[in-house]
Amino acid sequence: MLERRVVVVVYAGAMALDITGPIEVFDTANRLLTPSGAPYRIDLVSADAPLVRMSSGLAVEASPLEAGQGPIDTLLVPGGWSLGEALRDRSLVSWISGAAARSRRVASVCGGSFLLAEAGLLDGRRATTHWAYSEAMACRYPDVTVDAEPIFVWDGPYVTSAGVSTGIDMALALVEADHGAALALETARFLVLFLKRHGGQSQFSAVLEAQLADHPPIRTAQEWILDNLHNPLPVAEIARRANMSLRNFARVFRREVGATPGQYIERTRIARARDLLETTDLTINQVAARCGFGAPETFFRSFGRTLGLTPKEYRHRFQVISPSGLIDRHHETDRSPV
Numbered sequence: 001m002l003e004r005r006v007v008v009v010v011y012a013g014a015m016a017l018d019i020t021g022p023i024e025v026f027d028t029a030n031r032l033l034t035p036s037g038a039p040y041r042i043d044l045v046s047a048d049a050p051l052v053r054m055s056s057g058l059a060v061e062a063s064p065l066e067a068g069q070g071p072i073d074t075l076l077v078p079g080g081w082s083l084g085e086a087l088r089d090r091s092l093v094s095w096i097s098g099a100a101a102r103s104r105r106v107a108s109v110c111g112g113s114f115l116l117a118e119a120g121l122l123d124g125r126r127a128t129t130h131w132a133y134s135e136a137m138a139c140r141y142p143d144v145t146v147d148a149e150p151i152f153v154w155d156g157p158y159v160t161s162a163g164v165s166t167g168i169d170m171a172l173a174l175v176e177a178d179h180g181a182a183l184a185l186e187t188a189r190f191l192v193l194f195l196k197r198h199g200g201q202s203q204f205s206a207v208l209e210a211q212l213a214d215h216p217p218i219r220t221a222q223e224w225i226l227d228n229l230h231n232p233l234p235v236a237e238i239a240r241r242a243n244m245s246l247r248n249f250a251r252v253f254r255r256e257v258g259a260t261p262g263q264y265i266e267r268t269r270i271a272r273a274r275d276l277l278e279t280t281d282l283t284i285n286q287v288a289a290r291c292g293f294g295a296p297e298t299f300f301r302s303f304g305r306t307l308g309l310t311p312k313e314y315r316h317r318f319q320v321i322s323p324s325g326l327i328d329r330h331h332e333t334d335r336s337p338v
Contacts, residue, residue, distance in 0.1 A: 013082025
């Protein structure tokens with residue numbers, strides 16, 4: 001029977017969920033496959049075989065690296081708290097480079113993208129990693145285009161995912177690519193996942209999106225923006241409320257926030273719109289109005305440019321409560337933008 005061989009590189013101090021999350025997806029897909037489907041064969045290999053201790057203390061049984069010779073369908077590289085040591089292990093990096101050349105595709109979870117970049121596999125490509133390490137990755141590997149926003153990025157044969165649980169989303173996407181959307185959705189349901197997240201979904205949580213600057217005038221401006229998203233927000237008015245000149249406000253805002261006032265406003269409007277699409281039964285036009293988009297067409301363009309989905313597609317994928325059983329949250333006064 002034709003098999004899809006998945007080789008997982010395991011090293012001491014790796015994060016267990018980076019490994020077990022994708023493995024459970026592939027194993028569940030195997031159990032749901034029709035007899036005509038090509039099942040996944042999972043091989044764990046490590047220089048520290050046979051028992052490799054994860055950062056959590058869990059011991060994983062693996063075969064020596066030599067067992068990973070031959071053609072590979074999917075090479076999977078996890079991250080972990082011991083990533084620094086793994087990056088200094090030249091023999092491990094070299095093995096990953098050689099194994100990638102024998103693989104149809106190469107995937108990483110969280111900091112595993114550092115190992116792919118260290119091996120030179122991501123040069124000239126777009127990739128992601130855990131949001132906390134994206135700047136470090138961009139500085140260390142300037143030939144890699146690091147995108148800290150998506151939960152996973154697919155560029156050619158390389159698929160990189162963000163933090164920990166996004167390895168599950170990535171694995172579901174791999175199953176969908178191999179066997180179709182129906183099996184991927186059935187796998188997600190069997191694993192009791194509320195939804196199968198699209199790769200374009202932001203990895204930033206509500207807390208991260210709502211981070212406020214330390215500089216008091218800029219923080220005041222951000223708070224006013226969050227309280228008034230439903231209104232037009234001319235930058236001159238925001239600068240006035242921060243008691244700063246327009247030019248100085250724009251300069252300091254960009255320094256403190258990492259985005260222009262206009263970019264921050266758009267990003268925050270989209271974040272609020274995502275929340276309303278996920279948790280209310282408001283119409284698309286009502287969502288646009290509540291988030292301060294002057295016209296639905298402006299909302300559609302901004303939403304599509306940011307997330308690569310239409311608002312309707314986003315709601316279909318990510319609404320966590322069906323409208324018939326909806327908890328009405330759209331009257332809450334919480335300033336959090338998502």
